[in-house]
Amino acid sequence: MSSLYQHGTLAMLMGKQMQGTASVAELLAHGDTGIGTFEGLDGEGIILDGKVYQALSNGQVVQVTDQDVLLPFVSVHFHEPTEVLPFSEVDFGTLSSKLEKFQLDNIFAAIKFHGKFSHVHTRVVAKQTIPFPSLLDVSKNQPEFHRDDVAGTLVGYYAPEIFNGPTAAGWHVHFLSDDKKFAGHVLDFSATEVDGTLQLFDDFIQHLPIDNAEFRDMSLDLDGLSSGIKASEGRKA
Numbered sequence: 324m325s326s327l328y329q330h331g332t333l334a335m336l337m338g339k340q341m342q343g344t345a346s347v348a349e350l351l352a353h354g355d356t357g358i359g360t361f362e363g364l365d366g367e368g369i370i371l372d373g374k375v376y377q378a379l380s381n382g383q384v385v386q387v388t389d390q391d392v393l394l395p396f397v398s399v400h401f402h403e404p405t406e407v408l409p410f411s412e413v414d415f416g417t418l419s420s421k422l423e424k425f426q427l428d429n430i431f432a433a434i435k436f437h438g439k440f441s442h443v444h445t446r447v448v449a450k451q452t453i454p455f456p457s458l459l460d461v462s463k464n465q466p467e468f469h470r471d472d473v474a475g476t477l478v479g480y481y482a483p484e485i486f487n488g489p490t491a492a493g494w495h496v497h498f499l500s501d502d503k504k505f506a507g508h509v510l511d512f513s514a515t516e517v518d519g520t521l522q523l524f525d526d527f528i529q530h531l532p533i534d535n536a537e538f539r540d541m542s543l544d545l546d547g548l549s550s551g552i553k554a555s556e557g558r559k560a
């Protein structure tokens with residue numbers, strides 16, 4: 324079985340900890356596939372085949388080749404799928420029911436779909452500056468993008484409800500088009516002809532930036548955490 328490696332937590336972003344604390348080089352040592360965000364929430368990250376891409380809030384996508392670029396929150400794994408999915412048509416609304424027989428409720432899993440999408444709806448967080456605001460305030464104003472008939476890859480994770488806080492419970496997926504010109508955090512998608520795989524994890528590695536003074540000083544409002552996560556990470560299906 325395999326491991327999902329996560330640096331930072333969603334709760335830290337809610338606690339205004341958006342400083343980058345893990346480098347691209349460190350992350351790629353733990354996986355070749357994944358999703359995350361950059362220092363100051365500068366866009367949405369997607370890692371595919373060991374390459375890191377950054378979707379920017381102006382709609383552009385760049386490949387991050389500098390191994391020293393820092394990220395505050397990111398999940399990665401080595402793509403070694405445990406299941407080849409038997410369907411080629413899926414959308415966000417039917418994803419969970421199509422995967423029902425794999426009983427994902429209480430485990431971490433990754434999906435990867437590649438092929439044709441009739442529609443993809445994304446959002447891309449805009450870069451924040453110090454003093455960092457709360458994630459909730461950031462999420463109230465972030466650009467959204469739509470693309471029809473686009474070829475690309477959708478990658479992301481399912482996290483159990485009990486891990487809401489360390490990460491977002493449920494599905495969290497990002498998209499990158501084959502032409503590398505369209506990417507972001509997926510709010511909705513509809514795939515018409517895709518090859519899909521599923522990977523189940525029996526290890527969840529939670530890495531924390533223990534040398535970061537701001538993180539060590541952070542105090543979290545736990546009561547507001549789950550409603551805040553819901554408001555900032557919830558998808559509009």
Ligand SMILES: [Zn+2]
Nearest residue numbers: 367495496508
């Ligand atoms: Zn995201």
